[in-house]
Amino acid sequence: xxxxxxxxxxxxxxxxxxxxxxxxxxxxxxxxxxxxxxxxxxxxxxxxxxxxxxxxxxxxxxxxxxxxxxxxxxxxxxxxxxxxxxxxxxxxxxxxxxxxxxxxxxxxxxxxxxxxxxxxxxxxxxxxxxxxxxxxxxxxxxxxxxxxxxxxxxxxxxxxxxxxxxxxxxxxxxxxxxxxxxxxxxxxxxxxxxxxxxxxxxxxxxxxxxxxxxxxxxxxxxxxxxxxxxxxxxxxxxxxxxxxxxxxxxxxxxxxxxxxxxxxxxxxxxxxxxxxxxxxxxxxxxxxxxxxxxxxxxxxxxxxxxxxxxxxxxxxxxxxxxxxxxxxxxxxxxxxxxxxxxxxxxxxxxxxxxxxxxxxxxxxxxxxxxxxxxxxxxxxxxxxxxxxxxxxxxxxxxxxxxxxxxxxxxxxxxxxxxxxxxxxxxxxxxxxxxxxxxxxxxxxxxxxxxxxxxxxxxxxxxxxxxxxxxxxxxxxxxxxxxxxxxxxxxxxxxxxxxxxxxxxxxxxxxxxxxxxxxxxxxxxxxxxxxxxxxxxxxxxxxxxxxxxxxxxxxxxxxxxxxxxxxxxxxxxxxxxxxxxxxxxxxxxxxxxxxxxxxxxxxxxxxxxxxxxxxxxxxxxxxxxxxxxxxxxxxxxxxxxxxxxxxxxxxxxxxxxxxxxxxxxxxxxxxxxxxxxxxxxxxxxxxxxxxxxxxxxxxxxxxxxxxxxxxxxxxxxxxxxxxxxxxxxxxxxxxxxxxxxxxxxxxxxxxxxxxxxxxxxxx
Numbered sequence: 001x002x003x004x005x006x007x008x009x010x011x012x013x014x015x016x017x018x019x020x021x022x023x024x025x026x027x028x029x030x031x032x033x034x035x036x037x038x039x040x041x042x043x044x045x046x047x048x049x050x051x052x053x054x055x056x057x058x059x060x061x062x063x064x065x066x067x068x069x070x071x072x073x074x075x076x077x078x079x080x081x082x083x084x085x086x087x088x089x090x091x092x093x094x095x096x097x098x099x100x101x102x103x104x105x106x107x108x109x110x111x112x113x114x115x116x117x118x119x120x121x122x123x124x125x126x127x128x129x130x131x132x133x134x135x136x137x138x139x140x141x142x143x144x145x146x147x148x149x150x151x152x153x154x155x156x157x158x159x160x161x162x163x164x165x166x167x168x169x170x171x172x173x174x175x176x177x178x179x180x181x182x183x184x185x186x187x188x189x190x191x192x193x194x195x196x197x198x199x200x201x202x203x204x205x206x207x208x209x210x211x212x213x214x215x216x217x218x219x220x221x222x223x224x225x226x227x228x229x230x231x232x233x234x235x236x237x238x239x240x241x242x243x244x245x246x247x248x249x250x251x252x253x254x255x256x257x258x259x260x261x262x263x264x265x266x267x268x269x270x271x272x273x274x275x276x277x278x279x280x281x282x283x284x285x286x287x288x289x290x291x292x293x294x295x296x297x298x299x300x301x302x303x304x305x306x307x308x309x310x311x312x313x314x315x316x317x318x319x320x321x322x323x324x325x326x327x328x329x330x331x332x333x334x335x336x337x338x339x340x341x342x343x344x345x346x347x348x349x350x351x352x353x354x355x356x357x358x359x360x361x362x363x364x365x366x367x368x369x370x371x372x373x374x375x376x377x378x379x380x381x382x383x384x385x386x387x388x389x390x391x392x393x394x395x396x397x398x399x400x401x402x403x404x405x406x407x408x409x410x411x412x413x414x415x416x417x418x419x420x421x422x423x424x425x426x427x428x429x430x431x432x433x434x435x436x437x438x439x440x441x442x443x444x445x446x447x448x449x450x451x452x453x454x455x456x457x458x459x460x461x462x463x464x465x466x467x468x469x470x471x472x473x474x475x476x477x478x479x480x481x482x483x484x485x486x487x488x489x490x491x492x493x494x495x496x497x498x499x500x501x502x503x504x505x506x507x508x509x510x511x512x513x514x515x516x517x518x519x520x521x522x523x524x525x526x527x528x529x530x531x532x533x534x535x536x537x538x539x540x541x542x543x544x545x546x547x548x549x550x551x552x553x554x555x556x557x558x559x560x561x562x563x564x565x566x567x568x569x570x571x572x573x574x575x576x577x578x579x580x581x582x583x584x585x586x587x588x589x590x591x592x593x594x595x596x597x598x599x600x601x602x603x604x605x606x607x608x609x610x611x612x613x614x615x616x617x618x619x620x621x622x623x624x625x626x627x628x629x630x631x632x633x634x635x636x637x638x639x640x641x642x643x644x645x646x647x648x649x650x651x652x653x654x655x656x657x658x659x660x661x662x663x664x665x666x667x668x669x670x671x672x673x674x675x676x677x678x679x680x681x682x683x684x685x686x687x688x689x690x691x692x693x694x695x696x697x698x699x700x701x702x703x704x705x706x707x708x709x710x711x712x713x714x715x716x717x718x719x720x721x722x723x724x725x726x727x728x729x730x731x732x733x734x735x736x737x738x739x740x741x742x743x744x745x746x747x748x749x750x751x752x753x754x755x756x757x758x759x760x761x762x
Contacts, residue, residue, distance in 0.1 A: 006065075225443075363394055
């Protein structure tokens with residue numbers, strides 16, 4: 001339907017263009033003009049070339065419309081390929097019409113004729129309209145594109161139900177939305193300045209005053225020159241000079257206030273766990289630092305420059321036309337071609353800007369990853385390789401920056417040099433032919449230079465806009481991203497017992513949606529009891545902990561705390577009742593006291609010390625040079641692995657949690673320290689639910705309940721004696737760990753009950 005409408009509109013426009021141009025050309029009835037101007041063509045007096053240009057426009061648009069109408073499969077695609085060429089052609093037609101007007105002005109025979117001025121105006125308008133109708137044809141969808149769109153709609157409709165049950169599907173829809181409807185737009189970026197509307201309003205007033213003052217300075221410069229060269233009057237020269245001085249001081253004062261206001265605005269401008277699994281740290285920090293700085297520049301500095309140049313440019317154009325409309329047309333006849341160059345340059349530069357931001361993010365990620373794991377890099381003597389990898393990333397970004405610089409240089413050359421040469425040549429002709437004074441020419445050249453400066457600044461702003469938009473697209477991907485998990489829970493009951501129930505829970509990480517880690521897992525943790533999770537590596541033990549911390553959401557099944565689904569609890573309340581100690585705890589670059597009290601408000605020093613004693617950490621802390629005020633270093637680098645684990649245990653105990661999760665929390669401790677910590681936990685077990693994950697099975701022998709996971713499923717559960725009597729996976733794991741061998745197949749249950757416990761206790 002759209003193709004039919006577009007083609008019909010194009011046919012009607014072609015008919016209108018040819019008819020109206022012909023009527024204007026023959027001035028209504030002078031048909032004989034065709035033969036007269038064909039036989040005696042004179043570029044200064046003939047207008048048949050303008051009519052012939054109309055035929056060219058008609059043939060181009062008529063041919064494209066016919067092609068699209070007859071071949072809806074390949075026609076629109078071919079039209080899109082020729083879009084740039086047709087744009088150049090239409091702009092050349094506009095330039096030719098302006099040049100034709102200037103040529104006629106030299107003779108001044110037909111310049112006052114209404115039909116000629118109408119022909120000139122319509123030629124410019126119809127050339128631009130031809131470009132518009134061509135772009136309308138570019139919007140027509142081919143049969144292949146329509147087929148793909150219909151298929152995608154069908155797939156989206158079929159996938160709606162599945163996406164409700166799959167976090168991966170939601171994540172994919174987030175990415176599609178970011179690539180589609182969430183395009184970074186300048187208007188959206190500017191919307192972030194609403195709070196500073198008052199400051200920007202004042203800045204805009206002073207911007208106009210400064211621009212007006214700067215616009216009058218070249219005019220009085222020309223008057224001063226004419227006062228000396230033509231009038232030879234010191235009074236006229238002095239008057240013009242004093243006015244120039246007054247305008248310069250006033251505009252400088254206004255410009256200073258304007259700049260200060262915009263700088264003030266600049267100064268004021270300056271998700272769930274699965275999100276951090278799929279996005280590198282370097283990438284995120286790059287978005288938060290480099291990209292947001294570019295966006296801030298766009299909203300403040302670039303807006304300042306753009307508004308100043310636009311206001312000043314309008315004033316400059318008015319003065320230029322008042323001095324010489326002919327010379328002004330020479331200046332502006334190059335603008336259509338500049339617009340095409342700017343469009344091509346903008347698209348190219350925007351793509352380069354995005355590539356530079358991506359390259360910078362990758363380089364930052366390499367640096368972040370290497371520096372954070374420097375000990376590992378050092379231990380493998382891989383410093384040179386890491387430097388080489390980082391160097392390659394920087395070289396890639398350097399090549400992109402060189403492309404940016406070359407593109408910018410070519411863009412600026414096409415704008416400034418060509419215009420200045422044309423203006424100087426034609427301006428000299430006007431002075432020699434007494435069509436303008438030398439002072440006016442000097443004023444005009446100054447205005448032309450200032451206009452070029454405005455265009456150069458606008459070009460820089462356009463570059464900044466492209467950089468800002470390219471960076472903002474990445475930032476807006478994070479802003480627009482719909483979290484797979486929300487913190488909308490509001491439950492904060494007065495009592496919390498810590499009774500945990502897994503009911504047919506299945507789970508897969510968002511980054512690996514097709515690989516289930518837990519499959520229909522069902523078990524319970526009871527208050528006042530220690531429950532142990534054991535099993536081979538990769539069986540899903542840590543995943544159970546992540547779910548209890550509500551880092552992720554289960555794909556199916558229910559996880560209940562005191563009979564309430566975990567997602568209904570308030571985030572702050574939940575994590576004040578649940579504490580986690582991991583195998584590799586992360587400490588922060590601050591004092592040990594601050595690390596232990598991390599996340600707890602209004603904690604006393606006595607509570608910190610008591611928690612450290614319970615974690616068997618008080619002894620080594622007091623032996624440090626500054627005691628509890630000793631800095632732990634970046635990620636706790638100043639402490640040993642066992643010391644970090646004990647500080648982490650103290651950090652959990654100081655919160656007095658009702659549910660304590662110990663994920664290999666004592667793996668780096670010696671036997672004596674581990675025994676002391678477990679004794680402390682046994683003493684604090686009253687009304688507290690404790691979950692322990694351990695590969696050292698001797699440490700969980702006294703657990704009230706032992707749950708054995710294997711390949712994401714509950715293989716068996718019970719206490720130590722019951723599981724040893726079963727002779728299942730738990731029994732085999734104990735045998736391998738204690739005896740270092742697999743149990744023989746003929747080992748009977750009586751031997752298992754009698755022998756293995758003794759071995760395990762040794």
